[in-house]
Amino acid sequence: MRNELELIATIEKYLNNEMSAEEKAAFEKNMAADPHLQEAVALQQEVMQGINNLHLKQKIQLARKRYYRHRNLTRWGLTGLVIIITIISILYYLRHHHTYKEKHAVVELNEQGQQQWADADKRLIPQVFVINAGNDTIVETKGGLVIQVPANGFLDENKQPVTGKMELIIKEAMDAASIMRAGLSSTFGIQLLESAGMFFVDARKDGKIISINPATGLYIERPTDTLLPGMKLFKGNRLADGRIDWVNPKPLEQDLTPVDINLLNFYPPGYLDSLAKWGYNYRNKKFTDSLYYSFSDLFLYPSYLEEEGEDVDNTPKYKHTPKPCGINPARIKAIWSNKFQNTLLATREFEERLRYIYKTDDNKVLDLYVNNLDKKLSDIDSMVTRLITGTLKQQFLVFAARHDGKVKISSILTQKLRQYYETKTSIFMEAVAKTNREFWNKQMQMDSLINERQVKHQKESQERTSRLFKEELDLNLKNVYHQLGYDTGFTPRIPTNKVYKVAIRETGWYNIDRFVNEETATRTSGNYTDPKTGKTATIKYQPVSFLVNKQEQFDTLFVYLLPDKLSSFMRLTQVNGRYAENLNEQIKYKLVCIACKGGRMFYYLLSGIEPKVYTEIELVEISQNELTRVLNREGSAQQESDVQKELAFFRFYNNDVKRQKRNAELEELRWRMFPIIYHCMDAK
Amino acid sequence: MQDQRIIELIGLNKHDQALLALYKNFPAVRKMIRLKGGNAQDAEDVFQEALIILCRKVKETEFVLHAQLSTYLFSVCRFLWKDELKKRKKQSVLDFESGLSTMEEQQWEGWVEEEARIGLAEKVVRELGERCREVLLLFYNGGMKLKDIAAKMGYSSENTAKNQKYKCLEAAKNKLRDMKQAIQTI
Numbered sequence: 001m002r003n004e005l006e007l008i009a010t011i012e013k014y015l016n017n018e019m020s021a022e023e024k025a026a027f028e029k030n031m032a033a034d035p036h037l038q039e040a041v042a043l044q045q046e047v048m049q050g051i052n053n054l055h056l057k058q059k060i061q062l063a064r065k066r067y068y069r070h071r072n073l074t075r076w077g078l079t080g081l082v083i084i085i086t087i088i089s090i091l092y093y094l095r096h097h098h099t100y101k102e103k104h105a106v107v108e109l110n111e112q113g114q115q116q117w118a119d120a121d122k123r124l125i126p127q128v129f130v131i132n133a134g135n136d137t138i139v140e141t142k143g144g145l146v147i148q149v150p151a152n153g154f155l156d157e158n159k160q161p162v163t164g165k166m167e168l169i170i171k172e173a174m175d176a177a178s179i180m181r182a183g184l185s186s187t188f189g190i191q192l193l194e195s196a197g198m199f200f201v202d203a204r205k206d207g208k209i210i211s212i213n214p215a216t217g218l219y220i221e222r223p224t225d226t227l228l229p230g231m232k233l234f235k236g237n238r239l240a241d242g243r244i245d246w247v248n249p250k251p252l253e254q255d256l257t258p259v260d261i262n263l264l265n266f267y268p269p270g271y272l273d274s275l276a277k278w279g280y281n282y283r284n285k286k287f288t289d290s291l292y293y294s295f296s297d298l299f300l301y302p303s304y305l306e307e308e309g310e311d312v313d314n315t316p317k318y319k320h321t322p323k324p325c326g327i328n329p330a331r332i333k334a335i336w337s338n339k340f341q342n343t344l345l346a347t348r349e350f351e352e353r354l355r356y357i358y359k360t361d362d363n364k365v366l367d368l369y370v371n372n373l374d375k376k377l378s379d380i381d382s383m384v385t386r387l388i389t390g391t392l393k394q395q396f397l398v399f400a401a402r403h404d405g406k407v408k409i410s411s412i413l414t415q416k417l418r419q420y421y422e423t424k425t426s427i428f429m430e431a432v433a434k435t436n437r438e439f440w441n442k443q444m445q446m447d448s449l450i451n452e453r454q455v456k457h458q459k460e461s462q463e464r465t466s467r468l469f470k471e472e473l474d475l476n477l478k479n480v481y482h483q484l485g486y487d488t489g490f491t492p493r494i495p496t497n498k499v500y501k502v503a504i505r506e507t508g509w510y511n512i513d514r515f516v517n518e519e520t521a522t523r524t525s526g527n528y529t530d531p532k533t534g535k536t537a538t539i540k541y542q543p544v545s546f547l548v549n550k551q552e553q554f555d556t557l558f559v560y561l562l563p564d565k566l567s568s569f570m571r572l573t574q575v576n577g578r579y580a581e582n583l584n585e586q587i588k589y590k591l592v593c594i595a596c597k598g599g600r601m602f603y604y605l606l607s608g609i610e611p612k613v614y615t616e617i618e619l620v621e622i623s624q625n626e627l628t629r630v631l632n633r634e635g636s637a638q639q640e641s642d643v644q645k646e647l648a649f650f651r652f653y654n655n656d657v658k659r660q661k662r663n664a665e666l667e668e669l670r671w672r673m674f675p676i677i678y679h680c681m682d683a684k
Numbered sequence: 685m686q687d688q689r690i691i692e693l694i695g696l697n698k699h700d701q702a703l704l705a706l707y708k709n710f711p712a713v714r715k716m717i718r719l720k721g722g723n724a725q726d727a728e729d730v731f732q733e734a735l736i737i738l739c740r741k742v743k744e745t746e747f748v749l750h751a752q753l754s755t756y757l758f759s760v761c762r763f764l765w766k767d768e769l770k771k772r773k774k775q776s777v778l779d780f781e782s783g784l785s786t787m788e789e790q791q792w793e794g795w796v797e798e799e800a801r802i803g804l805a806e807k808v809v810r811e812l813g814e815r816c817r818e819v820l821l822l823f824y825n826g827g828m829k830l831k832d833i834a835a836k837m838g839y840s841s842e843n844t845a846k847n848q849k850y851k852c853l854e855a856a857k858n859k860l861r862d863m864k865q866a867i868q869t870i
Contacts, residue, residue: 004852040857047856048824049740049804054817055825056699056739057806060732063703263721281765283773288685 143174296330297433483537542611814854
């Protein structure tokens with residue numbers, strides 16, 4: 001065996017506690033000295049636990065299967081789709097009280113005071129529960145029946161409530177084996193039935209017959225894992241030959257269990273899925289709610305749809321028919337609230353129906369459910385089938401066939417909730433429309449504000465650039481004149497188009513002007529030789545560039561050069577991470593870098609910039625006031641105010657870009673969502 | 685079945701009967717989970733995980749039964765479901781009164797964490813080749829004799845079977861170590 005495998009075998013021996021005391025001590029000593037061995041032991045132990053777990057899971061699956069097999073329905077025959085649950089109630093019992101409990105399954109007279117007993121009566125062992133008739137009692141039988149006996153649930157022969165101790169006697173045959181052992185059959189006339197169990201209920205007080213109080217009734221639950229549609233309750237009818245025939249089928253009622261309404265999903269089908277698909281946080285209910293409810297304004301102002309049908313930038317990505325059809329989100333908002341906790345609406349059953357209510361596009365269908373909270377869900381299903389046609393009608397017929405019951409509710413509360421629904425729906429619609437309107441009006445105001453400021457900033461930038469250009473040109477002109485030996489005592493004029501035309505007649509000046517102008521505009525070095533004098537003049541520009549450390553971490557970063565001889569600043573543009581410019585030989589420059597990050601300011605300052613590559617520029621944080629002070633100290637008043645103005649604009653602009661982006665996304669999302677809220681529209 | 689008997693059975697690795705007895709508690713758990721916003725599938729998942737935790741704990745020597753097994757099971761289920769709700773970030777988790785004391789909660793929390801750690805090892809074993817998995821399961825839980833395992837798996841000798849087992853264990857160990865490292869680097 002390989003060494004590794006030897007090691008595994010040893011570890012296994014250790015873990016299984018199969019080592020002798022000496023071996024164990026030696027091994028543990030080794031382990032203490034060797035972290036690798038420690039790790040190997042730990043890993044192996046975990047793997048073994050993993051194997052154990054896997055094994056256990058298999059066993060649990062097995063147990064689960066067996067458990068369900070025990071409880072599962074017994075299905076007989078092809079035709080029947082019926083639960084047989086027999087309530088044979090109330091008996092008269094004469095003398096042999098004690099024997100009833102013991103060996104004999106039957107007493108002399110049955111619950112109707114007759115002597116007729118079926119085979120099943122004799123073969124099934126009774127379960128006797130002694131209960132207090134004055135209390136609410138719940139009993140669970142061996143077969144799993146849960147029987148709720150309300151207080152005063154039984155009446156004596158004088159129709160007076162029974163008090164004190166009484167006996168509840170149950171016989172049951174819940175699975176195929178016991179049904180057959182009891183000699184029960186499952187037929188309805190000549191029809192075969194499919195049974196989910198049969199039971200017999202009898203009650204006695206001191207040996208005397210007592211009857212179920214019709215005003216309260218007993219409530220019996222037969223837990224099952226699969227609910228089959230169409231199950232009914234049959235009454236047992238003893239036949240002379242000892243068989244029982246099942247007659248008088250009645251639909252079963254299923255009382256509904258309300259759950260927390262906030263845990264249900266009342267959104268249209270596909271709403272949350274689509275949000276998830278598009279990468280939105282579909283778990284943020286505040287967001288999903290506000291988006292969904294925002295659609296309700298179209299029910300108030302359907303004309304909005306026509307307006308919105310044309311997209312802003314004339315590229316209609318989405319085209320919708322201008323007619324709101326679908327369930328009004330305001331109605332959903334009205335019902336999806338704590339007011340409707342513990343009502344019919346706060347049930348999984350209603351949640352399921354709501355998915356199809358959305359498909360009907362008919363708010364009247366929804367209204368039916370909300371306005372009939374005191375009715376059985378299945379009754380409302382039936383009402384719905386009268387409103388609609390086609391496959392949807394089929395679906396609601398299927399719902400109705402489930403015989404889903406109701407959630408108990410007082411009629412006063414029903415009334416109140418109905419009113420609440422009516423008023424809240426319209427209030428919500430108004431409110432949503434108003435909020436929407438106000439929001440978009442505000443956005444429009446902000447849009448025009450940013451436009452204004454943008455135009456203003458552009459104008460200012462242009463002014464600044466041309467002022468700077470003029471100043472530098474003057475400087476260069478003086479320099480060139482000086483080099484060529486001309487008089488520099490006068491202020492050189494600035495070439496304009498008009499002057500240029502005139503200047504053609506004055507060769508010398510014209511040439512010089514053009515040269516200087518060109519060099520200044522492109523900020524490159526150049527030589528010029530005066531044809532008259534033969535003298536040469538030079539303007540020298542030399543490249544400089546700056547590399548700021550970690551510039552991507554800032555929201556915005558501006559790199560400025562402050563020229564000492566000019567009144568304003570130059571903002572450098574960034575190319576491939578570098579800020580580059582050409583330095584005029586005659587001017588001294590200072591470098592100022594200013595950056596913002598989430599409202600915090602950072603800066604860097606360096607004087608005496610030379611034509612070279614600057615790297616490792618590290619910005620440090622600075623307060624707004626301090627920055628103003630620094631700029632005042634380092635630059636001229638004009639430079640300082642120009643820089644501040646520009647910074648203020650960009651701060652404002654960057655914030656607004658975020659706002660615009662958010663709005664555009666919102667708009668886009670609304671358009672995409674339209675077909676899901678109003679799915680009769682076609683999305684293009 | 686008596687709790688003591690169930691514990692005995694689990695200790696003897698006779699899980700089948702014990703689990704079936706424990707499964708009788710399922711309806712109550714399902715009811716609780718339905719009331720707390722879950723569905724039948726959630727109930728199954730939670731219940732099965734709780735069974736695993738309980739079975740492992742019962743086997744540990746220091747396990748002392750302070751209450752009925754069903755109470756334990758129910759309270760582990762409550763804890764697991766609360767944990768799950770927290771993961772799903774349902775708002776109502778705040779209202780979920782687990783009805784457990786802080787001490788109990790802490791205990792369950794420890795158990796559940798341990799379970800997650802073992803879950804990783806289990807995943808590794810589950811994802812081994814089919815033969816490896818089978819060999820390991822037979823060796824460590826089937827209570828089968830070496831000879832029978834060799835015959836069942838079609839190995840020529842007991843030694844081959846044993847060797848095979850060690851090789852599979854090695855593969856599982858390596859995989860588990862890799863996975864743990866990968867998790868750490870993340």
